Amino acid sequence: MFSPALRRSCAALAAVTSLALAATACGGTTKNSSKGEDTAKTSDVKADPNAATKKGLTVAFLPKQVNNPYFTVADKGGEQALKDLGSTYKETGPNSATDTSGQVSYVNTLTQQQVDAMAVSAQDPGALCTALKQAMKNGIKVVTYDSDTNPECRDVFVSQASAEALGRTQVELLGKQLGYKGEIAILSAAQTATNQNTWIEFMKDELKKPQYKDMKLVKTAYGNDDAQQSFQQTQGLLQEFPKLAGIISPTTVGIKAAAQYLAGSKYKGKVKLTGLGTPNDMRQYVKNGTVEGFELWDPAKLGALAAHAAVALKSGQITGAKGETFKAGDLGSFTIGDKGVIDLGAPTVFTKDNIDQFKF
Template identity: 30%
Template sequence: MRPLRRTTAALAIGAAALVALTACTQKGQSDQGGAAGAAPGDDKITVAFVPKLQGVPYFEAMNAGGQAAAEALGNVEWRYQGPTQADAAAQADIVRSFIQQKVDTLIVAPNDPDSMAPLLQQAKDAGIHVATADTDAPSSVREVFVNQATAQGIGEALTDSLLTAMGGTGKYAIVSCGQTAENLNSWIEVQKAYTAQKYPQAEIVDVVYAGEDQAKATQMATDLMNAHPDLTGLVGECTSSAPGVAQAVQDAGRVGEVFTVGLGTPQSMKPYLDAKSSSAAILWDVENLGYLTAWAGAQIAEGKPFAPTNEVSPDLTAVEYDAGGKTLLLGPPLAITDANVGQFNY
């Protein structure tokens, strides 16, 4: 709980005031320890973001962007907490905690969209604005999805990047992460259809799931190369499997024979891009995604509608909003290679 305002009268009735404040927790305040919203007379909006996994470079970069937005906006308190493993049940516990804290806006990147949907309904019923970011829960009551790029754009960019390195032909496999992650699965569906349509001489031979475990992704990629000796491509579908598959190629001594691309953060991929065990990381500016997430949370808390095109910050001057899908789009995906990887510090 925040310190009470210091007045002579408060010193005389401090104990009674403390009891009264505890019993009358308002929206934007909390009866739990620590700062939990706007102090009496303060008009700060509490925006809480629950990532799939805390402590990995990708979501820490989103957190940095959210913090930057809160500082720039001035009226936002940004909160960030996620599970230490990519576990839907652990993520749900954190969501319940933020509901109890009565934050103004709750934004989630759900590990399991279906199991998260009832919790978002619970938050809405408690008077909390709800949204998703990075990955969606499309059948939920979320008011907006902050999307990093379209599924079509990401899937096509991954496919084009890998098949260019493979010469437009050959067999490749995908090492994904969470088996229920809506965003990853939507990208994979695009890759399957786009490969069949544009690269008829190429074939996806398998899709496997390593969770958010880089070492497991490396082992799975190694197993795939052993099971398919003629394999010439691997895709790491998330920020832990992208370096994982590149590491497997290096360990096998097959750089230049098996090509890899993936959704890796720049600094985690730099050694592999430099070593040519990865051709490219297909991503976006993750800090800008965090900034947009915090800004969107403030907008819906204040009841401000999104325009078809939104000027969010000096770096985000034309963020498009699709009213039909209730989706804010950060922009097109970005190909990170050994030529531009040094421009990113996360």
Template identity: 45%
Template sequence: MPSAEATAESDGAVMDEGARADACDEDYSVQADDWLSKIADKFYGDVLAYPAIVDATNAAAAAGGNYDVIDNADVIEPGWTLCIPTADDAQALLSGEMSAGSAAPAAGETTMAEGEAAMTEGAYNFVLVPKNLGNPYFDTANTGAQEAAAELGVNVTYQGSATADATEQIQLLNSLIAQQVNGLAVSANDSDALVPTGAEAIAAGIPVVSWDAEIAPGGRTLHVLQAVSEDIGRGQIQLISDLIGGEGQIAILSATSTAPNQNEWIMWMQDELTKPEYANIELVATVYGDDEDEKSYNEAQGLMKTYPDLKGIISPTTVGIAAAARAVQDAGKVGEVMVTGLGTPNQMREYVKSGASPAFALWNPGDLGYLAIYALNALASGDITGAPGDTFEAGKLGSYTVDEDGVVLLGPPTVFNADNIDNFDF
């Protein structure tokens, strides 16, 4: 089936009276571990067919049926009732052959996600796979990926699961391989666990670019590295040391325990702490919020309760740093417990200005997604093979060279603080 991404705005699908019976072959109750592409794969054997379910469900709801409106294709809730069209109707919805009265979008409207271009027939179909959906960091990366797609004349869809889970990510990748997409750009939830699946894709002629979090060699064609891991890790300790005056207890709030990039950064943080200038800083705990806001918030609260003398929290994840800063504010400990880590300016602006997180660092995730798609296009077109020394052009970012480890380096991170944060918007 042709692929498309959907935001599924409820006013973008209108159903004529009585159309529900024709559009819905059966009803489906969303389960706790479901996401739309998984449901599409279940019914159609095609993870990219989910916009048909979105359109049919919203149209059935608009016609007065007992269905839940899907405002965002990345978010569905357990217990929701979805309208599952027949395979033929799903095909017609995706191709635009079915009218709005049968659950397709109204004339002139699109089922593409906000910020994505309409699908281009005959162009490469790439898929950007984040660790999880609903994460502002990865959403920003997708914005950059869509910018690259528009410049290159390729299609990029944004597919992932609701949670940062390696098993679910592997299931999605297997489905995409079966669909014979033209390239995969993946932020790995587990560096080693994804190797067999990545190798299978490569064997099928599908280039695999890992980005943000690496798939180990053997499971990817090349890796786009946001910044040198050593620089990130050491820089985090330097930041927290400056914020707490070079002494006191600190803790780390990471994403998942298997996240390869966070684990490498933490290793370099620990190494940096062995230097004499940090002799008065004690790392008391490393905890994991699984890149979930509520869990990260609770872990930050737990750190402050368990260690009443805690002076700082480092969270090298955009979900965790915002949750930790909010926890510090809510606990009335602004100025007592300093938060730093990796975050985006838009989510961290209020915490920088309140003093909960006076300074933090990050590269531009939009540029990371942009570069990943340019690298994937260079591989798919045969301009490069991913071999050391290969060079390619990446639009506004300029020329890049693949290093001896099959890695392309985006560039150094930026430190954001009250003096410069209003100069950035991502």
């Protein structure tokens, strides 16, 4: 979902790796059944919350896009949690946030490598399903985080917060900044991004409330989680809608690129911008008056919770059923909700008054 500022340093290596993985992804092997691994997500398996936490597991993180600052922070959180739990972390994935076929290849390769669990941020809700179901049949526990698949294609989804809360609060933030008047646009990531589309539906529903009667959503644009495309889409929105009053960008790539454009244009301080961003990306734009406020959860905690969920699943402490609870270290205890969703918690709103308190 987020800014590729760190991409260049590993681009060559990633390209070689991607080719190698693509060449081997179709072979397919199965887990050794003599290990007694469960072969699929089944309703008759019972959780044992008092089961011992397994150590020595290998958990792979497969973000939408490697070398993306947001996922770098999130996955580092997963890495630290796995270290604390006595298990091994690895990360792999595509360089592009829209390379869905590449993501499928990485899932297949991880299945061949017989990892114990994988944490996946899905580029598309359905495209990964066949590969993920095969992984689950081979005894691999599948956690989605940040962006979900269809529920039947994973064991649990670790959500940043309630999807409804995230969608509605972004509209609320912009509404307050605009005095609830004016034309607005949404600058999203990819058109297939599950999390983005879910939030946008709640944004549209929020806009139906009476207090937003003088606010009009004129367009949803897509920057494909690419900084240059998002920058150009921001420019295009302002050219197409000269009366545009505000932009919501529910992606850290998009909000940073939009802020960069606004900061160097005549629209600085006139067109309001909010959405989801990291404090490190947005600090300068908050301090120079381009952005009044935006929100996000702590991505390191999101990655850590995904790691804890993966280990809890593999240890048999949870199965993904509604109502099950598990402990996630210093993060506390969590209860699984409908359709296997685990909410991290409420997002934080960042303004000039508090942004320097956060270093991610």
